[in-house]
Amino acid sequence: MSSTFQSHAGVAIADASPPSESSIVRKVAWRIMPLIMVCYLFAFFDRINISFAKFALQSDLHLSDTAYGFGAGLFVVGYVLFEVPSNLMLYKVGARRWIARIMVSWGIATALMVFVQTEWQFYVLRFLIGAMEAGFAPGVLFYLTLWFPVAYRGRITSTLFLASAFAGLVGAPAAGLVLSLLDGALGMAGWHWLFLVGGLPCIVLRTCRFFPEVDDDPETSRQYDNLNLKVNEYLYRRLDLADAVDAHILAAEQVPGIKGFWRYVVSATSPFEPQHLLRLRTDAPAVVRGLFPDYEEVYRQRGWRMLPGIDRVYVNYRARQELAWQPRFDFRHILDRLRRGDDVFSPLARAVGSKGYHAQQPVAVDQS
Secondary structure (H helix, E strand, O other): OOEEEEOOOOOEEEEOOOOOHHHHHHHHHHHHHHHHHHHHHHHHHHHHHHHHOHHHHHHHHOOOHHHHHHHHHHHHHHHHHHHHHHHHHHHHHOHHHHHHHHHHHHHHHHHHHHHOOOHHHHHHHHHHHHHHHOOHHHHHHHHHHOOOOHHHHHHHHHHHHHHHHHHHHHHHHHHHHHHHHOOOHHHOOHHHHHHHHHHHHHHHHHHOOOOOOOOOOHHHHHHOOHHHHHHHHOOOOOOOHHHHHHHHHHHHHOHHHOOOOOOOOOOOOOOOOHHHHHHHHHOHHHHHHHHOOOHHHHHHHHOOOOOOOOOOOOOOHHHHHHHOOOOOOOHHHHHHHHHHOOOOOOHHHHHHHOHHHHOOOOOOOOOO
């Protein structure tokens, strides 16, 4: 069983068999799990770091054992009270966005412990940290169900929970080093540094945005026609398979001349410029209308809509400049094909996405 396709660069590509489910799951796991586990490690560390700071914190704030225990327990109160509302919001706004919100807010709340001077400030912040972190664990578990089939979820979940063990294994000696080596640095107590070191990475981990993007808002999928969503994505993140093949072939041809390790972003050929980005977030239709005045008529004939806002645009400038890659299936090309009533996908993408990939005989594909 094999399939053969002719790329724009004139190179035949053959694939002996489709990838197995296990190989796909393994690739997804390597893409997702390392960062998820690091995030979960910091989540668990933020729950236990209060115990490492106990003696120094009690001494500086003049807390009794009862006051310390009450403040430490307020974390659980905040977590429990806001767990259900947080999970409801996660479903409403999407797992990726809500998990990001959780990490930023609990990271900030944890870092704010450096300003605690009184017993009541300690109580308030412990409650807020629990409230801000509420929903993280179930949110991550829900996020994993979007990527892994049922048969693999037990193993994936077990792997995730290893992070909690490492939080104690790595966190205890790390906390000891912070409390001893940074005590007095920049005029701050060691336990201040402990909470700062535990909180700031959560913000960094969110802003690095390594989470794979998916259409994780079910409401969006229900409101838009499937092809309408795909065509919209040609503006900022969708790439036709034929263009992807061309890029890989060009990169392979230039491997001997590429110095060092470079990563080329091979994604949508965005028509947007830096001055468009701010308005794209709030009024994407107006920006697109300014660049493609005819798009509204094409969309109107099909009952389609443009997304109200686009918050991220992928740029493939380096791939086009250094690899001489010229994507053909951009938004302008797609609009022209829609106007003529043609299929928006390249013949290669259509063949791979249907019977062609599993055909018994090589499939001849016209790339015109």
